[in-house]
Amino acid sequence: MxxxxxxxxxxxxxxxxxxxxxxxxxxxxxxxxxxxEPEDEEFHQYLITAKQRDIDVRRKRLKITKQIQTQNDExxxxxxxxxxxxxxxxxxxxxxxxNENKALSSYKKAEEVKENALKDLEVLQKKTRFKLMSxxxxxxxxxxxxxxxxxxxxxxxxxxxxADTTIIETTWSNLFGxxxxxxxxxxxxxxxxxxxxxxxxxxxx
Amino acid sequence: MIKxxxxxxxxxxxxxxxxxxxxxxxxTLSIESVNSSNEAEVMFRGxxxxxxxxxxxxxxxxxxxxxxxxxxxxxxxxxxxxxYGNNVVIGIISSSNxxxxxxxxxxxxxxxxxxxxxxxxxxxxxxxxxxxxxIDGNKTFTVYD
Numbered sequence: 001m002x003x004x005x006x007x008x009x010x011x012x013x014x015x016x017x018x019x020x021x022x023x024x025x026x027x028x029x030x031x032x033x034x035x036x037e038p039e040d041e042e043f044h045q046y047l048i049t050a051k052q053r054d055i056d057v058r059r060k061r062l063k064i065t066k067q068i069q070t071q072n073d074e075x076x077x078x079x080x081x082x083x084x085x086x087x088x089x090x091x092x093x094x095x096x097x098x099n100e101n102k103a104l105s106s107y108k109k110a111e112e113v114k115e116n117a118l119k120d121l122e123v124l125q126k127k128t129r130f131k132l133m134s135x136x137x138x139x140x141x142x143x144x145x146x147x148x149x150x151x152x153x154x155x156x157x158x159x160x161x162x163a164d165t166t167i168i169e170t171t172w173s174n175l176f177g178x179x180x181x182x183x184x185x186x187x188x189x190x191x192x193x194x195x196x197x198x199x200x201x202x203x204x205x
Numbered sequence: 206m207i208k209x210x211x212x213x214x215x216x217x218x219x220x221x222x223x224x225x226x227x228x229x230x231x232x233t234l235s236i237e238s239v240n241s242s243n244e245a246e247v248m249f250r251g252x253x254x255x256x257x258x259x260x261x262x263x264x265x266x267x268x269x270x271x272x273x274x275x276x277x278x279x280x281x282x283x284x285x286x287x288x289y290g291n292n293v294v295i296g297i298i299s300s301s302n303x304x305x306x307x308x309x310x311x312x313x314x315x316x317x318x319x320x321x322x323x324x325x326x327x328x329x330x331x332x333x334x335x336x337x338x339x340i341d342g343n344k345t346f347t348v349y350d
Contacts, residue, residue: 028228029234029235032206032231032234033234054228055228055229058225058228058229059225059229061221061225062221062222062225062226062229065218065221065222065225066222066323068218069218069219069222069323070323072218
C-alpha cells in the first residue's frame with residue numbers, strides 16, 4: 001500500500017500539528033501511511049515523535065500484556081496442580097473409605113467370632129460343671145449305698161451272732177433313714193443334672 | 206510490510222501481544238483477529254464466493270489447537286489452500302513444537318511454523334525479513350523456533 005505525503009499547504013497537516021501542541025498525536029496504522037515533504041522539517045519531526053510515542057505506548061502495553069499472560073499461565077499451571085491434588089485427595093479419600101468399610105466389616109466379623117467363642121466357652125464351662133456335679137453325685141450315691149449295705153450286713157451279722165442289738169438297731173434305723181433321705185435328694189440332683197445336660201445338648205444343636 | 210494480516214487464535218490476550226509486537230516491529234499495516242477456525246473459514250468462504258476480495262488478508266497466522274473450534278489450525282490451512290482459493294501466505298503459530306504436527310502442516314501447504322513463546326519478537330522479526338521471499342515463492346517451509 002502506498003504512503004501519502006501531507007504537503008505544507010494541506011489543511012490536515014496544520015490540524016495535526018495544532019493538536020500536537022495539546023499532546024494529541026496520530027497513531028496506529030494511519031501513521032504508517034503518512035509522509036512529510038523532504039523540506040518540511042516541522043512535520044517530519046512531528047511524524048518521528050508520533051511514531052516514537054506510538055511505539056512507546058505499544059511497548060508498555062505489550063510488557064503489561066505479557067506480564068498478565070505470564071500470570072495467567074502460572075494461574076493455569078497452579079490450577080492444574082490443584083486439580084491434580086484434588087483428584088489424588090479424592091482418590092486417597094475413596095481408598096481410605098473403602099479401607100474403613102473393610103476394617104468395619106472385619107471388626108463386625110471379629111465381634112461375631114468373639115461372641116460365638118464366648119458362647120462356646122460358656123457352654124463348655126457349663127458342661128464341665130455339670131459333668132463334675134454328676135461325678136460328685138454318683139460318687140456320693142455309691143458311698144451312701146456302700147455304707148447302707150455295710151451297715152445292714154453288720155446288723156444282720158449281729159442278729160445272727162445273738163449279741164445285744166439295742167445300739168446297732170437304733171443306729172441302723174437312724175442311718176437308714178438318713179441314707180434314704182439323702183438318696184432321694186441325690187436322685188433328685190441326678191435328674192436335675194440330666195435335665196440340664198439335655199438342655200445343653202439342645203443349645204449345642 | 207504486510208498490508209493486512211489475519212490472526213486465528215482462541216487466546217484473546219495473545220491477540221493483544223501479537224498486535225503490539227507486529228506494530229512495534231512494523232510488520233503489518235492492519236491486523237484482524239478471530240477466535241476460532243470456524244470463524245476464519247466463514248470469512249474465507251465469503252471472500253472466495255464474492256468477487257470483492259479487498260478485505261482478504263495477505264497473510265494468515267493460525268493457532269494449532271483452538272477451544273471452540275470444530276477443527277484445528279492445520280485443517281483450516283488445508284481448507285483455505287484447497288477449497289477457498291489459496292493465494293495467501295499462511296502458517297501456524299503455536300506453542301507446540303511437535304515434529305509430526307509440523308510435518309502435517311507442511312503437507313497441507315503451510316508455509317511457516319512459528320513457535321509461540323514469551324519471547325515472540327525475534328521470531329516475528331525473522332519472519333518479516335523472509336516475508337518477501339514467501340510472496341515470491343522463493344522460500345521453502347521454515348520453522349521459527
